[in-house]
Amino acid sequence: MSVWLPTAPCTPETCLTEAAPVVALPRRILRLGAFLVVLVAGLALTPSVRALPGGPRDALVRFWARTLLRALGVTARIAPPPACGGGVLVVANHVSWLDIPLIAAGRPGRSLAKTEVRQWPVLGPLVAWGGTVFLDRDRLRTLPGTVAAVTELLRAGRPVVVFPEGSTWCGRESGRFRPALFEAAVQSGAPVQPVTVRYRLADGRATNAPAFVGEDGLLASIARVVSVRGLVAEVTFLPAIPAPAVRTGQPADRRQPRRELARAAQAAVEATGR
Template sequence: MSVWLPTATCRPETCLADASPEVSHPRRALRLTACLAAVLAGVVLILPVRLFPYRVRIRLVRFWARVVLRALGVSVHLTGAYGTGDGTSDGAGGGVLVVANHVSWLDIPLLAAGRPGRSLAKTEVRQWPVLGPLIAWCGTVFLDRDRLRTLPDTVAAVAEVLRSGQPVIVFPEGSTWCGRESGRFRPALFQAAVEAGADVQPVRIRYRLSDGRPTSVPAFIGDDGLLTSLARVVAARGLVADVTFLPTVPAPGPQPARAGARRELARRAQAAIEGIR
C-alpha cells in the first residue's frame, strides 16, 4: 500500500457502537428487494438513457438516485444552490468541481439526487457486486490510490471533463470517516479545477435520526464490508441525510504551475463545509 494513501482513524468497533432504532426483519427484506430492483433497473436503462438530451438525462439520474435512497429507507433533505449552482435545479450547471466530506457509499447517490455528475472513485469500486459495473458505465473516473505516478493522469482526466462542461464529484479526504471526525482535504484533485478554470462547489453531508440525533450508522469505515454496511443501513429506523450545497468557490483561473492555488481552494472548500470562517 502506498505511503501517501490517506487513512482515516475511524474504526467500526469504536465509531459504529451507537444504539439506534431498527425496523423489523420483513421490512429490511423489503428494502433490500426494492433497492436491488432499482439498481438493476438502472443497469438495464443506462445505455438507452444516454441517448436522451443532457437535461433529460440529469433529471432521470436525479430521480433514479432518489428512488434508490427511498428504497433503502433514507430520507433526504437537500438544501442550498444545487442543480445549476445558482439556486435553480435543472441540472445544467456545467463544469464545476463538486467536493464533499466523505462518510459512506451512500454519499454517491445523495449527491446524484441533487447534482449528478461524473464521479472520481477508487479502482476497487469496479469490483463491487452490481454497483461496480453501474458506477463504471456512468463515466466514473477511476483513481488507483496505490500508484502515485498515475495521479497526474487522473488530474488531467478530471480537468478535461470539467472543460467539457460537466460537473465532477470528488471526495478530497481520500477516505471515509465516521462523521464525528473528518480528514484533511488533499489538494491534488483541486489542481484539475485550477487547470480547467472551474469553480468549486463544497457540499456538506450529515447523517442523523428522525429525532435529530447524529448517527454513524451509514459510515463505511476501516475493514467494514459493503454488504455489512448495507445491512446496517436497511435495518435503521428514521435515517435522515442532510445534504447542503454551499456557495461556490470561484476558480482562480488557469495556472497549472501554481501549487498554492490548489491548496487555497482545498482550504476554502473544507472551511466552508466545516462552517469555519
C-alpha cells in the same frame, strides 16, 4: 500500499458502536429487495440514459437516485443546489457509499472513485457504466492522468464529484481536504462547489450508522442501513468558490492555487457545523 495513501483512524469497532432504532426483520428484507430491484433497473437503463441530452438525463438520474434512497428507507433532505453553469468540481466530506447517490439526487455528475469500487457486486458495473473516473490510490504515478481526465470533463461542461479527504470518515471525525484534485479546477477554470453530507435519526440526533469505514464490508454496511428506523440524510450545497487564476513561476507557486482552493472548500464545509 503506498505511503501517500490517505487513511482514516475510523474503524467499525471504534466508530459503529452507537445503537440506533431498528425496523423489524420483514421490513429490512422488503427494503433490501427494493434496493436490489432499483439497482438492477439502473444497470439495465444506464446505456439508454447516457445517450440522452443533458437536461433529461440529469432529471432521470435524480429520480433514480431518490428512488434508490427511498428503497433503502432513507429520507433525503436536499436543498436545490445553487446554479452553476457548465463544469463544476463538486467536493464533499465522505462518510459512506451512500454519499454518491445522495449527491446525485441533487446534482448529477461524473464521479471519481477508487478502483476497488469496480469489483463491487452490481454497484461496480453500474458506476463504471455511468462514466465514473477511477483512481488507483496505490499508484501515485497515475494521479496526473486522473487529474487530466477530470480537467477535460470540467472543460467539457460536466460536473465532477470528488471526495478530497481521500477516505471515508465516520462523521464524528473528519479528514483534511487533499489539494491534488483541485488542480483540475485550477487548470479548467471551473468553480468548486463544497457540499456537506450529514446523517441523522428522525429525532434529529446525529448517527454514524451509515458510515462505511476501515475494514467494514459493503454487504454489512447495506444491512446496517436497511435496518435503521428513521434514517435522514441531509445534503447542503454551499456557494461555489471561483477558481483562482493559473500562476506561472516556481513549482511551489504553481501549487499554491490548488492548496488555497482545498483550504477554502474545507473551511466552508466545516463552517456548517457537521
